[in-house]
Amino acid sequence: EAMRMYTSRRRLKPSGGFTSYRSKAGSEVLFEKVGNAGVITLNRPKALNALNLTMIRHIYPQLKKWDKDSETDLVIIKGAGEKAFCAGGDIRAVTEAGKAGDSLAQDFFREEYILNNTIGTYQKPYVALIDGITMGGVNFYFMSCSKWLLFCVFVSIGLFPDVGGGYFLPRLQGKLGLFLALTGFRLKGRDVQRIGLATHFVQSDKIASLEKDLVDLKSPSNSDVAQLLDSYQEQVCGKN
Template sequence: MDSSVLTEIVNNVGFIRLNRPKVLNSLNVEMVKIIYEQLQNWQEDPEVAFVCITGEGKKGLCAGGDMRAFYDLKDKNGKEVAAEFFSIEYQMDLMIHRYSKPVLVYMDGIVMGGGVGLSIGGSHRIVTENTKWAMPEMNIGFFPDVGASYFLNQMPGCTGRYLALTSSIMKAEDVLYTGAADYYISSADWPALISEILSKKWTLLGAKTELNNLIEKYYKPCEMNLSSLSFSQEKIKQHFQFDTMEKILASIDYSITMDNDDHWAKEVKEILLSKSPISLKVTLIQLLEGKEKTLADCFKMEFALSMNFMDNDDFYEGVRSVLVDKDRSPKWRYPSLDKLGMGDILSYFRWDRNEEVFIALDKLDDKTIHKF
């Protein structure tokens, strides 16, 4: 049986290829273990000049973590598996942010959730006309993780907050606008680019500059005015600048009252009201807290959140409605935001510290962060 992750070194380039195309390269425990261990080994290997991460199949890099697996294990050892998965995944993602060598990530097609975690810390992040980027966790009663508490706060205005709460999908122009990618190329040019990469004998010295120059040969200017996020920036800031969900929705309601033809506001309101009230409120506080934290501390906070969400019925209901029955009709625990007290929300940020896990996370700091 083929490995879920394919790794090899060719001409001093370390290749990591996610190899579960039938499930859009969704990450599981086995995969994050392989990737994390390989990244550790290659960081110390003088024969590896840089790392290249891609996804097998034609649909994308990675659709995220295999959340269906946690649903299936709910009444067994699901929380234990989740603890292992998230602790390794977050260490892996943080390592990519602080990697001492260039990390090229080819973000063709679907790049969502855990796929964003793999790509956001890379030094050379390439999008194409096929890119579909999102943090879609709100759709399944979860929260945006993989360092989102940090990197979403670095995006223009309140864009990150909007993306987190609505689970909106970005195209290439939007991804470049937010700073979550560096280069745009045509997917038709990728074989030629990778062929040139394979034809060279790379060395540690000058690898970053040579890689920059090589990608620039295929780089295509991307019109920022085609970014829908850029076009909607004023509205996003107007409504998502507030520190509670009630205020955000009140602002949107006011706009609708003043202009019944404000279709953007109506659509955003409908989207927000379809999400889990728990996820909405927890995520907003998560992002507010993340503004004052380092990236490493954001990962620690997110680990606590991930463990507490494993005890949240909304998570399993969300997974059921999207990934199991696929009826897209979740029955959330709370019917509305006003039924939720602050004490209920803050409980998701508490965790009886699993010292072994947190010590492992503490080993990684915020040095040598490539982006943001």
């Protein structure tokens, strides 16, 4: 299983007879049902959508709920704002809590890993749409966009490559994983797909159209989603 990724900045209007609703689980993460798709928006643009414990505690039960919901066929996650998909975990908050003797660090990492395991083993198509800065560990099925800037910040903050990083970095060709982990080298757009970190690449100006087409899929399988992503990549790169 891979991970499907992209980001949209416009709220979708459902087509056909679909219904749409939006709920707020605190302002830091938004949940929306568009037709048969559940949409998660990481909503901390000023913090590059860094993931904190509050967000994790809202996202995890919502994913479980959608996984059991017969009227939810697909889950999409994206980041708010123009700059970033997600800057990884909110390490600053964890560090400050540790200095104060708080147990936030243990709770954060335990629950973050549980959430990532849930995503990695999710039974329904899970599409993470990335366009912008992405730091730290991510897992599942990557779709690279032209504005995607990916880098491993572990080397800068004294942390090992955890979450998805511990899985995908050793599986890159040659010594690329070691190079990225030790240097924090920044990869852009198509390069992320070329080295095998992303399965697909699409131009940023096609993202809104892609999201609409994903929502319009009827009871999609992982294969159906992959075929749609293939068609968008071919518009940019041709058949590879």
